[in-house]
Amino acid sequence: MTAFSVVLPAGRGTRGASPLRVLACATVALAPVEGYLAAVHAQLGKVAPALLVVTWLAVRARQRRLLRPTPLYAVLAALAVVVATTAAAHSAGAFTVEYTVRWLPFLVVTAALADVAGREVPIRDVLLAMAAGATVAGAGALYSLVVEGQARASGPQPDPNDLAYFLVAAVPLLAVARPGPRHRFSGVAPAIAGAVLVAGAVATFSRGGALGLAAAVGWLLVRRVLPWRLLGAAAASLLVLGLGALLLARPQLERAVQEKTFIAASNVDTRELRWQAAARMVTAHPVLGAGPGGFRAEYAAESHDAEVDEQTPVAHNMYLEVAAELGLPGFALFAGVLGVAAVASERTVRLAGPAAPARVEAVAIQASLLAVLVTSTFLSEQYYLPLWSLAALAVAAETRVRGEGGADACLARDQ
Numbered sequence: 001m002t003a004f005s006v007v008l009p010a011g012r013g014t015r016g017a018s019p020l021r022v023l024a025c026a027t028v029a030l031a032p033v034e035g036y037l038a039a040v041h042a043q044l045g046k047v048a049p050a051l052l053v054v055t056w057l058a059v060r061a062r063q064r065r066l067l068r069p070t071p072l073y074a075v076l077a078a079l080a081v082v083v084a085t086t087a088a089a090h091s092a093g094a095f096t097v098e099y100t101v102r103w104l105p106f107l108v109v110t111a112a113l114a115d116v117a118g119r120e121v122p123i124r125d126v127l128l129a130m131a132a133g134a135t136v137a138g139a140g141a142l143y144s145l146v147v148e149g150q151a152r153a154s155g156p157q158p159d160p161n162d163l164a165y166f167l168v169a170a171v172p173l174l175a176v177a178r179p180g181p182r183h184r185f186s187g188v189a190p191a192i193a194g195a196v197l198v199a200g201a202v203a204t205f206s207r208g209g210a211l212g213l214a215a216a217v218g219w220l221l222v223r224r225v226l227p228w229r230l231l232g233a234a235a236a237s238l239l240v241l242g243l244g245a246l247l248l249a250r251p252q253l254e255r256a257v258q259e260k261t262f263i264a265a266s267n268v269d270t271r272e273l274r275w276q277a278a279a280r281m282v283t284a285h286p287v288l289g290a291g292p293g294g295f296r297a298e299y300a301a302e303s304h305d306a307e308v309d310e311q312t313p314v315a316h317n318m319y320l321e322v323a324a325e326l327g328l329p330g331f332a333l334f335a336g337v338l339g340v341a342a343v344a345s346e347r348t349v350r351l352a353g354p355a356a357p358a359r360v361e362a363v364a365i366q367a368s369l370l371a372v373l374v375t376s377t378f379l380s381e382q383y384y385l386p387l388w389s390l391a392a393l394a395v396a397a398e399t400r401v402r403g404e405g406g407a408d409a410c411l412a413r414d415q
Contacts, residue, residue, distance in 0.1 A: 023052040029133035031385040032166040035156035090291025099293030117396035134170030138200030153203035164209025172367035208378030216371035278320035289327035318376035341394035
């Protein structure tokens with residue numbers, strides 16, 4: 001592979017980083033802090049994914065390699081067709097163009113990540129890059145709560161619930177930082193990172209995030225990937241952070257709890273209204289849906305102005321929103337992406353040895369996906385990268401463990 005001047009310490013062994021490896025890691029690492037990038041320039045967060053796709057296409061063209069046929073690519077292609085079809089059918093919609101442009105890049109980036117992680121880029125590197133970016137976002141969350149005095153931590157994301165989504169999805173990925181046969185990590189860094197991620201998620205006061213985190217941690221324990229010692233160290237670090245925050249920012253924390261308690265009942269009522277409206281849209285448009293962004297455009301009419309002060313909200317349920325906007329065929333394909341990822345990750349677990357790094361990586365991906373799926377029951381998170389990148393990495397992990405990655409995969413495993 002082409003040598004690159006940057007050397008990333010996350011991979012197995014010390015080696016130069018190829019442009020694809022740098023761009024893949026940058027794409028997933030910068031996603032949680034996109035808000036900070038947008039403060040510098042509105043399009044800055046899109047630079048890394050765009051460069052990844054362009055470089056990927058250029059490398060494959062130079063190598064004269066095609067994508068290996070896998071179910072994921074077929075489902076992504078079919079989903080792209082459905083998105084384009086529903087967009088054409090609802091081209092006059094107020095948000096159609098905006099949301100179509102949001103959908104299609106995720107499908108392309110997913111294909112790119114699945115291919116490069118199945119060949120050149122070690123999956124462990126990408127997972128740790130995701131965790132590192134989310135840890136920075138978690139630190140930003142704590143800063144926004146303690147220093148800036150926000151009632152609910154938001155940090156680099158405008159919505160605290162979206163921030164919680166990023167943070168809880170990253171917690172299971174720290175499992176791949178466990179000591180390997182050639183490395184003897186003390187476990188302190190993963191424990192601190194885990195404490196920052198959990199503390200940041202707690203600071204958002206997101207109940208959906210809490211449920212997602214509980215599901216992910218429970219999965220890691222059931223699959224015997226999360227060591228009790230690491231869990232205890234992270235809990236101790238979290239306790240120290242909590243006590244420090246309580247001493248330094250007690251008034252802000254009390255105010256945040258009071259405000260969250262006050263709006264909790266209202267949130268339940270509004271989400272019920274939105275879920276009912278989304279369900280009616282599915283019934284009214286079962287084949288082509290309401291089009292990308294159609295839920296926001298049609299919510300006021302469909303709910304009979306149930307929320308006077310909120311005319312264009314999201315559904316706060318990823319599954320209902322996708323079904324309402326893309327129709328049942330589109331939802332089936334969207335669910336197919338998740339199904340392919342689940343099957344691929346479980347095959348990796350069964351094919352890898354009990355103590356193999358590939359098994360740990362696959363279980364970490366499963367736990368993170370579980371956190372994503374649970375959290376998305378209460379949030380509309382189809383337009384954020386974790387879901388798509390995890391699906392790509394699940395398929396790439398199976399490709400590598402089956403030995404279908406050719407010389408590149410063998411080299412990555414040896415290193």
